Amino acid sequence: MAVRTLKRILITLMGVAGVTLVLGALFLLSKMVQKSDDFDRLQDVILATNIAGGVILLLILIGNLWRLFHDYRESVPGAKLKARMVGMFVGLAVLPLIVVFYFSVQFINRGIDSWFNVQVEEGLDNALTLSRAAIEFRKRLHLQAITQIAQKLAVVPDSQLVFELSMLRRESGANEMTLYGNNNRVLATSSDSAGSFPKPLAEEVSLQMRQNRPFVSLEPLSTGSAEIRTAMAFIYRGNRLRESRTVQAHFPVDERLGNMINSVENSYSEYQRLVFFREDLKDLLTITLTFVLLLSLLTAIYGAFVLSRRLVAPIQDLVAGTRAVAMGNFDTRLPTPSRDEIGFLISSFNDMTQRLATARREATLSQALVEAERTNLEVILARLSTGVLALESDLKIRNANQAAGSILGVNLENSAGESIREVAKGVPLLEQFVDVACMHLDAGETEWREQIVLRGEVGRRVLTCACTTLPGDEDNAAGYVIVFDDITALLQAQRDAAWGEVARRLAHEIKNPLTPIQLSAERMRRKYLGTMDEEEAQILDRATHTIVQQVEAMKEMVNAFSDYARAPDMDISRFDLDKLAHEVVDLYRAQESGVEIVLTSDPTMSLVEGDMGRVRQILHNLIRNAVEALEGTPHGRIDVQIAAAEIDEVEMVQLRVEDNGPGFKAGSVSQIFDPYVTTKPKGTGLGLAIVKKLVEEHVGTISAQNRSDGGAMISIRLPLNEAAREMMIARAPRRADKRREQA
Amino acid sequence: MSQSANIQRTKLSRRFSIALAAVLLFGTGLAQEKIEREGYFEVRSASTQATGGVHALDARLQLVLSSEALAALESGVTLTIEMQVQVIRVRRFLVDSVDAELAVRHELEYRPLSQRYIVKNLNSGDQDSFATLYSALNNLGRVQALPVIDDELLLPDREYRLRLRAMLNTQQYPAALRLLFFWRGQWQLQSEWFEWPLER
Numbered sequence: 001m002a003v004r005t006l007k008r009i010l011i012t013l014m015g016v017a018g019v020t021l022v023l024g025a026l027f028l029l030s031k032m033v034q035k036s037d038d039f040d041r042l043q044d045v046i047l048a049t050n051i052a053g054g055v056i057l058l059l060i061l062i063g064n065l066w067r068l069f070h071d072y073r074e075s076v077p078g079a080k081l082k083a084r085m086v087g088m089f090v091g092l093a094v095l096p097l098i099v100v101f102y103f104s105v106q107f108i109n110r111g112i113d114s115w116f117n118v119q120v121e122e123g124l125d126n127a128l129t130l131s132r133a134a135i136e137f138r139k140r141l142h143l144q145a146i147t148q149i150a151q152k153l154a155v156v157p158d159s160q161l162v163f164e165l166s167m168l169r170r171e172s173g174a175n176e177m178t179l180y181g182n183n184n185r186v187l188a189t190s191s192d193s194a195g196s197f198p199k200p201l202a203e204e205v206s207l208q209m210r211q212n213r214p215f216v217s218l219e220p221l222s223t224g225s226a227e228i229r230t231a232m233a234f235i236y237r238g239n240r241l242r243e244s245r246t247v248q249a250h251f252p253v254d255e256r257l258g259n260m261i262n263s264v265e266n267s268y269s270e271y272q273r274l275v276f277f278r279e280d281l282k283d284l285l286t287i288t289l290t291f292v293l294l295l296s297l298l299t300a301i302y303g304a305f306v307l308s309r310r311l312v313a314p315i316q317d318l319v320a321g322t323r324a325v326a327m328g329n330f331d332t333r334l335p336t337p338s339r340d341e342i343g344f345l346i347s348s349f350n351d352m353t354q355r356l357a358t359a360r361r362e363a364t365l366s367q368a369l370v371e372a373e374r375t376n377l378e379v380i381l382a383r384l385s386t387g388v389l390a391l392e393s394d395l396k397i398r399n400a401n402q403a404a405g406s407i408l409g410v411n412l413e414n415s416a417g418e419s420i421r422e423v424a425k426g427v428p429l430l431e432q433f434v435d436v437a438c439m440h441l442d443a444g445e446t447e448w449r450e451q452i453v454l455r456g457e458v459g460r461r462v463l464t465c466a467c468t469t470l471p472g473d474e475d476n477a478a479g480y481v482i483v484f485d486d487i488t489a490l491l492q493a494q495r496d497a498a499w500g501e502v503a504r505r506l507a508h509e510i511k512n513p514l515t516p517i518q519l520s521a522e523r524m525r526r527k528y529l530g531t532m533d534e535e536e537a538q539i540l541d542r543a544t545h546t547i548v549q550q551v552e553a554m555k556e557m558v559n560a561f562s563d564y565a566r567a568p569d570m571d572i573s574r575f576d577l578d579k580l581a582h583e584v585v586d587l588y589r590a591q592e593s594g595v596e597i598v599l600t601s602d603p604t605m606s607l608v609e610g611d612m613g614r615v616r617q618i619l620h621n622l623i624r625n626a627v628e629a630l631e632g633t634p635h636g637r638i639d640v641q642i643a644a645a646e647i648d649e650v651e652m653v654q655l656r657v658e659d660n661g662p663g664f665k666a667g668s669v670s671q672i673f674d675p676y677v678t679t680k681p682k683g684t685g686l687g688l689a690i691v692k693k694l695v696e697e698h699v700g701t702i703s704a705q706n707r708s709d710g711g712a713m714i715s716i717r718l719p720l721n722e723a724a725r726e727m728m729i730a731r732a733p734r735r736a737d738k739r740r741e742q743a
Numbered sequence: 744m745s746q747s748a749n750i751q752r753t754k755l756s757r758r759f760s761i762a763l764a765a766v767l768l769f770g771t772g773l774a775q776e777k778i779e780r781e782g783y784f785e786v787r788s789a790s791t792q793a794t795g796g797v798h799a800l801d802a803r804l805q806l807v808l809s810s811e812a813l814a815a816l817e818s819g820v821t822l823t824i825e826m827q828v829q830v831i832r833v834r835r836f837l838v839d840s841v842d843a844e845l846a847v848r849h850e851l852e853y854r855p856l857s858q859r860y861i862v863k864n865l866n867s868g869d870q871d872s873f874a875t876l877y878s879a880l881n882n883l884g885r886v887q888a889l890p891v892i893d894d895e896l897l898l899p900d901r902e903y904r905l906r907l908r909a910m911l912n913t914q915q916y917p918a919a920l921r922l923l924f925f926w927r928g929q930w931q932l933q934s935e936w937f938e939w940p941l942e943r
Contacts (some may be wrong), residue, residue: 131856204874218857222870226857265856269819272855276818277920284923 015060015302021053023295050291057298064305077319078312085311089304094297101293108285112278116271124271127264134257135228139216142230142251145172147214150232150247153179157238158187165247166190174249175227181245201231201248209233209246218253224262226253314342321349330357387463389482393472395420395441398479407463407486408433409456429454429461437482440467446477452484460670462488488670499675499689503561511558514551521547560686564675570614570697572722574607577615577653581642584619593627595636605644608653609721614694621687622657622714629661629712636660644720650727651720652700658713663706672704688714699728781929782809784909786937789886791905796894798941800828804884804909804934808876811929812911816860816876822851823865823912824883830892830941833902842903843892848912849883894943903941909934 068086071079149168156164161179169177169190178189178198184206189198201209208215208231215231231248253261317334324332330353334346378401381388387404389412391397396419400412409429421438424430432454440448446469454461465484472478525544529537578601585599608615623638630636641656664672673692675685688704691714695702700718707713719725789802806824808816816822830843848865859872860879873879897903911932913921924930 128855135856202871204878217859217872217874219872220854220857220859220861220870222863222868261856265854268855272819276815276820280920280923284920287923 011060011063012306014056015306018053018056018060019299019302021049021056024049024053054294054298057295057302061298061301061305064302068305076316077323078316081315082308082312085308086301086304089307090301093300093304097293097296097300101289104289105286108289109282112282112285116275116278121271121275124264124268128268131261131264135218135253135261138251138253138257139218139228139230142172142174142228142249143214143216143232145174145251146216146230146232146247146249149177149249150234153245153247154234154237161188162190169249172249172251174251177247177249179245179247182243184246187245201246205229205231205246205248209244215248219250225255225258226261227251228253314346318342318346318349321353325353325356330360386483386485389420389484390470391420391480391482393477393479395438397423404484407461407484429456433463433465433484436465437467441480446480451487460488461486462491492673495674496689496693500564503564503675506558507562510554511562514555514558518548518551521551561675564686564690564693570611572609573612574609575612575615577601577608577642578603578605580612580616581619581640584616584623585640588623588627591627593631595627595630595638597623597638597640599640599642601640601642602644605642605653606720608718609725610698610718614697615718618655618691618694618716621691622655622716625687626657626659626661626712630659633661645717647717648731650731651724652717653720655716655718656713658707658711660707660709660711663710663712664704669704669706673702691716699725782807782812782932784911784932784934786907786909786934789905789907789937789939791891791939791941792888793894793943794888798891798894798905800886800889800891800905800907802826802886802889802907802937804886806880806884806909808880809929809932811927812932813876816851816853819853819855821915823915824849824851824909825912826886826907826909828889828891828905828907830897831904831906832898833904839904843896845891847886847889851879851883897941897943903943904938905941906936906938908936 068079068083072083149172152168153161153164165177165179165188169192175193176189176191176196176198179187180201181187184201186198186200191198205215210233212233214233215229217229218226219229220226228251229248230251231246233244233246236243236245314334321332321334332353333350336343336346336350381401381403384401385403387407388399388401389397389404390399396417397412397415399416402413405412407429408427410423410427412423415423420430420434424434433452436450436452440450445467447467449464449466452463452465454463463484464487465482467480467482469480470478521544525540529540529544532540581599581601585597588595589597619640623640626638627636630638637660639656639658641654641658643654645652645654673688675689692702695716695718698718700716702714702716704712704714719728783805784807785805787803787805789800791798791800793799804826808822812822826847826849828845828847829841831839832842833839850861850863850865852861852863853859853876854861854872857872859874860876861870861872862879862882863870871879871882873882891905911930913924913930916924
């Protein structure tokens with residue numbers, strides 16, 4: 001930008017310099033016309049100045065023309081308008097100039113020619129002829145006089161020459177008279193001015209005398225007057241030498257006649273000089289005029305460029321600004337050149353761009369706010385444990401949060417725009433969900449609420465769903481939003497609480513009467529067994545034995561329920577889990593149940609912080625459960641794996657018990673941790689329920705599943721230490737999500 | 744009448760051509776118009792003689808006027824013929840210096856009434872008239888015993904050179920005409936410098 005401004009200033013300065021130089025040259029020329037003494041000295045300067053000025057102007061114009069041509073070809077905004085304006089200005093300037101030039105040249109030629117009149121010329125010629133005639137008459141008179149004087153002097157003795165010559169001079173009226181002898185030697189002279197020395201004979205006079213011809217001539221004098229000089233050669237007869245002598249006399253021209261002759265001669269000469277310089281004068285004036293015309297033309301064209309540039313510049317700015325606005329740059333502000341219509345247009349343009357910029361800023365701000373709201377909503381939805389699924393009216397997925405995918409067992413976040421039916425193919429949970437949803441939507445129910453039970457490979461999942469319609473047109477809904485929550489864990493907790501209550505009531509209501517029943521049966525046996533006959537005694541013995549036995553069984557059962565319901569305080573200590581596991585496993589190996597128990601543990605694992613009694617019970621329950629499950633199974637094998645693991649930056653202990661038994665029944669995996677659910681004929685159904693309770697008391701996680709190659713697997717994760725336990729407590733909500741993902 | 748009009752048109756077109764040529768010359772800064780000159784000035788011989796301690800110049804010049812200068816003379820235009828004499832001191836290590844300069848100007852004029860050519864020495868005011876141009880130019884071209892410089896004014900034991908040239912001086916004409924003469928070679932009559940050592 002700065003370079004362009006500098007270049008423009010430079011070109012303007014060059015233009016001004018060019019015009020100044022040429023004007024300066026013209027001024028010098030004009031001064032020289034008035035005072036020509038310095039012309040020789042300054043003519044080179046004038047010439048150089050002219051050439052420099054002309055060349056500068058010419059270069060600028062060529063540069064301007066080239067740029068205009070280039071802009072025109074490149075369709076630069078404003079170039080066509082500029083070309084038209086330049087053409088118009090040049091036309092307006094050139095045509096009058098040429099007309100003025102033509103008529104000026106005509107006027108000069110005719111004006112100068114009018115100075116020279118044929119009659120004047122003839123008059124001058126006649127005057128000159130008359131003057132010559134008058135002079136010729138006088139010359140003839142003086143020639144006659146000198147002839148007579150020569151004849152007289154031809155016989156005058158030398159001794160009287162001076163006297164006779166003076167007398168003859170006075171008689172003839174001559175100013176000066178000189179007699180020359182051989183070799184132009186002055187023999188005698190007489191003059192009316194004393195002290196003047198006679199001049200030697202001029203060459204032409206001598207030549208004419210040698211040819212024996214008289215000489216007569218009108219001699220202009222340096223004083224401005226004239227005289228008639230005559231000379232005559234004669235043979236001197238005053239002695240015997242007969243030498244040739246010449247007498248020369250200067251006759252003055254009458255003053256009045258001399259003035260008239262001078263006037264005629266000067267007028268004639270002046271007129272002749274004018275005639276001689278007439279063509280030169282015309283040429284000179286024509287050249288000067290042409291030069292001025294050329295300067296005017298160059299200046300006019302240069303002025304046309306400057307003017308057109310000034311006029312077009314705001315329009316070019318406007319075009320550039322419009323293009324900038326079209327490209328989205330609303331911050332464009334154009335300088336207001338003046339207060340005319342173009343200035344008003346540019347001012348309006350500036351107002352428009354300012355308003356556009358303000359509107360865009362507000363729109364951007366609104367968009368940013370919407371985006372922020374949307375981001376917040378997305379964050380909320382992402383953090384929400386409730387699944388949210390937004391559908392278009394044609395059941396294409398508009399949006400779904402992470403929880404929705406986790407609950408339904410498929411990633412829905414990247415499936416926006418796809419049909420929910422297509423996405424559901426091959427995904428059992430989602431398939432069931434879509435079936436239920438479609439059932440309602442196809443029936444025209446747009447607002448519905450239902451609890452759905454989905455059955456998957458890892459168990460059943462209970463969802464509460466609520467669907468609502470997104471506002472749209474009057475007739476068509478814009479879409480649907482289905483909000484659903486996995487309440488499986490909630491229901492499980494409710495069940496756990498109910499079973500706990502049942503256990504407490506059993507312990508309280510059933511266990512208390514059992515002891516009197518047992519004591520009463522034993523008392524009856526002791527009191528009446530001896531008194532009865534053998535047959536009745538046998539009956540009583542069997543009956544009381546059965547009562548005591550069943551009461552014992554019931555006591556065991558009630559104790560088990562009591563254990564389940566009981567929640568003593570945790571006794572946290574540091575213990576060696578590896579050692580504990582070996583103890584428990586060795587106990588079961590010692591029972592020789594025919595089941596191979598393989599323990600894989602990490603000896604380097606650090607000590608575990610937890611309730612050692614509860615962990616021992618967990619191991620007992622799991623291994624016993626597995627041993628009982630493997631009864632009747634040939635080559636039964638139990639794998640117990642204990643390892644340290646860092647899961648989500650939390651130090652955990654992972655305990656896994658696998659067997660190659662029949663596994664869990666299909667569909668019952670999710671219920672195996674419920675009390676009184678068992679697949680064994682002898683089980684109380686509290687083993688795994690207690691394990692689950694103990695694990696949860698350690699803020700751990702437990703899961704069960706069937707192995708792909710047969711058998712069951714129960715996996716437990718316990719925090720390694722107190723810090724890990726605290727972290728697990730803090731992450732309880734996320735852990736719930738994680739559980740869903742694992743499910 | 745038509746012939747007169749034709750002549751006018753011819754003159755006009757000629758004038759335009761001249762103007763165009765002049766503009767081109769102004770614009771392009773070309774060298775001066777090169778026209779074959781009919782006239783020339785030439786110094787044939789020159790020498791000095793010391794007489795009474797004054798170095799006097801004897802020279803012979805050939806002055807031939809160009810046809811345009813001749814026509815101007817016949818039309819009553821006074822021609823000024825200038826002879827420039829310079830006394831140059833020869834210097835060994837520096838540029839030679841012009842210690843003295845003498846310009847002798849003569850006016851040559853034709854008087855239509857007497858039909859004689861007048862030669863006037865502008866320095867002395869002496870005037871001679873001649874019946875022919877030849878005799879007038881011959882007289883002009885013969886310089887005899889023209890005092891140039893007193894030997895007393897020259898540095899002793901120094902070497903001097905003299906040089907002489909003749910030229911047609913146009914200074915007395917109006918500048919506008921001289922500007923025109925500048926482009927016309929026939930008015931550029933000037934001899935080369937004629938140099939010779941000064942004998943002391």
